[in-house]
Amino acid sequence: MSEFRRIMMSSFLMLLLHFPAAAGQLPFFTVRAGDEATLPCIHDQDECGNTTWSYFYSPSTPNVPLIEDGQIHKAAKANSDRLRVSEKCSLVIKKVTEEDAGVYVCSQFNKSGEQQGEDSRVLLSVVSMTGHQDFDEVMLPCSVKTYGGCRHRVKWLFQGRDVDKDHRYIKTSQYLCSASVTFLTSLFSNTPRSELFTCEVTDKFTGEVHQFPFSPQSSGDATTTGTAGLLRLILVSVGLAALIITVVTVHIWTRAKGGKKQMKKNLEQNDEDEDEDEVDYENDGWASASV
Template sequence: MDEIKRIKMSLHLLLVLIPFTVLAAQYSFIIVRAGAEVTLPCDNVRDDHVNCGATTWFFSDSEWTRSVDLFVNRQLDTSLISKSKEDRLRLAANCSLVIREVTAEDAGQYTCRQFDLTTQTYEDHVVYLSVVNMTEQKRTDEVTLSCSVSPYGRCDLTVKWLYMNIDVTEDNTELKTSQSSCSANVSFSKSHSVYKMKNYSSLTCKVKDGDKEEKFAFIPPSSEGQNKPAPGNNEMTTAWWWYIRLVVGFATIVIMVVILIRWRRNKIQGGDDAVIFSTVEAASSSTGPSADPSSLYANVTIIQ
């Protein structure tokens, strides 16, 4: 480990001391929802740079703070970044930077720098990352949805709410909207169809950065993760339940047909046979119901 640190420090000092000349710079603008995973591209990777050996990723969260190193010579530099961010970063095979579970603290300027030690030049790919956060606030008879954006530096973005893909305007009598720097709110009564039918997908937040535009549908917190069993629990999936219901229903029909045939035969023959049948059952265990359809059974008893 100490040897790796020494190599990393030596390379870093080499890159600092040698007067490199910038050849070109590319720019990307990415807008992503908080909680998502994002891949920041590094499109200027040279073919002769094996395993991103001459690649440096660094980050600045505003125009007034200095940049901090993220990756140098494939190694993550943890000296100036938080532990929470450290655990969410990785370098992809093509030298792109991957950030998991994006948060507002990740917004900022990311630079992928490719060095050429032979010509003492470098190329930059600069990525400006903006993070969208959406919240819901309920009052007695009104609901307010907020859409705010964490940008890099001064906010030059436009944030608006759309209903059915149409801008919500200030003269809308059912949907009230307000805007401020890098954020927008929309409010509606609980009698509105959006709330009564839980049709939140009809409301989207539009974020525009120059020519780039992204739309984000509002997802109520209560709907996130629905129908997903917790890890390690023995609940069966919805598909399995439907399959078992189908088997149970079919078995019930078979039993009823047997009873009907036996009853008609007794009627014709004048017999007094009685038919007793049990309901369809599934074998159980201490771990809960079995998902194996072969465990289902039914009993039919004919008393003569």
């Protein structure tokens, strides 16, 4: 029965997502990873002991219970420190992550166990930003994770304006539900990037526009070395190792060559000494014969 309900809800949401006229019937929330999200339950109640919250990411994923009878469900114990129910039965999610993107369903029941009204559904989309530094170049990606495929247009703004396609120092790229901006590390070194670059996310169905100043979720600001940087580092290391081997080889060869020269010189000196001794001996014999 629960599987049938999940399939019906998924089909209903897909219809809403594909028809802009009906999209306004479903609340959409777009938040940045690391922020806090408060998802409302349409039927506000002062008593939330009979409220349940569940979650699913796509029609093919199972429905995960989060809150049951106002308490954290055992299936969500791993995230119990991030979940709570507010006074109005809204679901509060602390430190939102990409994995939190999806559809949240709120159901409320009376004391006899009968459901009060229809389910309340909320769609949560999560914006993520990171920084990648590749030696002298920085790339800032911005992407949106959501339910039912891409429904957002993403682009980077520089000082609140679109980046000129022919900009000499800044290059941008746009993809499906993501965008990136690239520039040299030597530029804008005295100004925080949060004051320069803004990721603009537009919901194509509702027309809502959200702007998020650059703020990486990882520790540090653009400190991750990319693949190209790693390759360059490996090449530099190999080159340095080759240089050291060459210097050591030349040094050994030079010492060996010098040793051979010294040995040859010693042998020649010994030969000369022997010749002199032999001459002296012969001269001594000749003189004795004459006498």
